[in-house]
Amino acid sequence: MNPRIYTLPLVETKEAESLGAQNKKNGFLASPxxxxxxxxxxxxxxxxxxxFRLKTNENFKQETRLSFVQTIFEYSLKDQMDIQLGANIFLPNESYIAKGFFRFKVFPDVFYGVGNNxxxxxxxxYNHNIFIANTSLARKLAPGVFLGLEYRYANTYNIDFDEPTSEVLDNVTGxxxxxxSGLGLIFTIDKRDNVVNATKGYFLEFSKYVYAPKLGSSFSFSNVNLTFNKYFDLGKKQILATNTVANLNSGDPSFLFMAQAGGERILRSYPMNRFRDKNFVGTQVEYRRHLFWRFGMVGFAGLGDVFDTTDQLSWQRVKYSYGLGLRVMLNRQERLNFRLDYGIGRDSRSVYVTVTEAF
Structure with a gap:
């Protein structure tokens, strides 16, 4: 388990004034x-x-679902730094969805080799520098149905291994x-009642990306992703949520952009850098329950693994995760939660502190 001590005083502000007659209510959450x-x-x-929520003009009553912009800044006493900026914006009438993710990172990491064992x-x-810029724009085809394009760029440089060994690093790309540098097509069906904390509906997304020298990429490979989330309202402020994910690569991707098992969204308990390979499939279920006032709890469990070919999957090596979480509702109207999760896996434990749900 990675030992972490967090102090998280949260500050919320609300603005009553409209921004260019575009949104009626908005707010800001901050946490050192x-x-x-x-x-x-x-x-x-x-x-x-x-x-925030956007609307067409002052006479247009229908608002979009919740849009948000999130930023994270980290700095260590060893001069390590990680800056992230992400956005998910529903344009007026939800005619388009614009998304972006930007990251600059000067940070240590660990590579254990390729494979699930x-x-x-x-x-x-090793230490490395990386700059990431992902942008996408999707057009509405029907209510809740979108088709769009995404461009993904990542430049990794100054990779410096402390004590490199040929047994682990030989024949590893990147x-x-x-x-x-890759271009992708995204198809989305989003029937959730809330994009940050759904209580009913479903979310389905399929995407395919091509990375090629013609796009300025040092690596040639293709990447296919599938996500399906389903939400069941059990009544009495109880929700059952399921999440299934597939991340499949063909060609020769850099080791940093291979499929990974773990992190704060799926298989909570494993560090994202622990297991890498060309492909990942996983599924999880989460039970969510309101307790009292702004407090709630969740219980979650999941299975999944990375692999090159399907014959490498086995019950003896499959990664599992289960755990409990605490929720504090920061904004009741938007159902925006502070999330504290404790996950247990195969010889692995981790604590996750963030805002918004895992899925």
């Missing part, structure tokens, strides 16, 4: 934090979320850095 890990020493930073002794510690 601090924690300690051996590879970062003391690390501190902050998280901010600005949320790599031993802890394989750990290769250990010297390079550019990932």
């Amino acid at each position: 934090f601090v924690f300690f890990k051996p590879d970062t020493d003391l690390l501190f930073g902050g998280l901010g979320v600005y949320y 790599t031993p802890d002794e394989n750990a290769e510690h 250990i010297n850095g390079g550019v990932n």
Whole structure:
């Protein structure tokens, strides 16, 4: 388990004034934090979320679903830095969805090799710089149905392994850095009642990306993703949510952009860098219940794994995760939650602190 100590005082502001006659209500959430890990020493930073709803004009009563812009800043006493900016914006009438994600990172990481059975002794510690810029625009075809394009760019450089060993790093694509540049098609059916904390409906998204030298990429590969979420209202403020994910690659992707098992969204308990391979499939279920006032709890469990070919999947190695979580509703109208999760997996435990649900 990665030991972390967080302090998270949360500040919320609301603005009554409209921004260019575009939104009736909006708000801002801010949270400073601090924690300690051996590879970062003391690390501190902050998280901010600005949320809003758009409408066509003052005479147009129908508002879009919730849009948000989120930023995260981290800095350690070892001069390590991670800056992230993400946005999910429903344009007026939800005729388009615009999304963006930008990240600059100067941070340590660990590579254990490729595969779903790599031993802890394989750990290769390294530092690297990476700049990521992903942008997409999708057009509404029908209510809740969207088709769009996304461009993904990532430049990885200054990769420096502490004590490189040939047994782990031989024949691994991307250990010297390079550019990932790809163009993709996204098809989405979004029938959720709330994009940050759904209680009913479903979400289906299929995407395919092509990375090629003609697009400025150092690597040639294709990537296919499938996500399906379903939400069941059980009554008495109880929700059952399911999530199924597939991330499939063909060609020769950089090791940094292979499919990964773990993180704060699926298979909570495993660090995202622990297991990598060309493909990942996983599924999870989460029970959500309101307790009292602004407090709620969740219980979750999931299965999944990375693999190159399907014959590498086995019950003896499959990754599982289960755990409990605490929820504090920061904004009742928008159902925006503060999330604290504790996940347990196969020889792995982790704590996650963030805003918005895992899915």
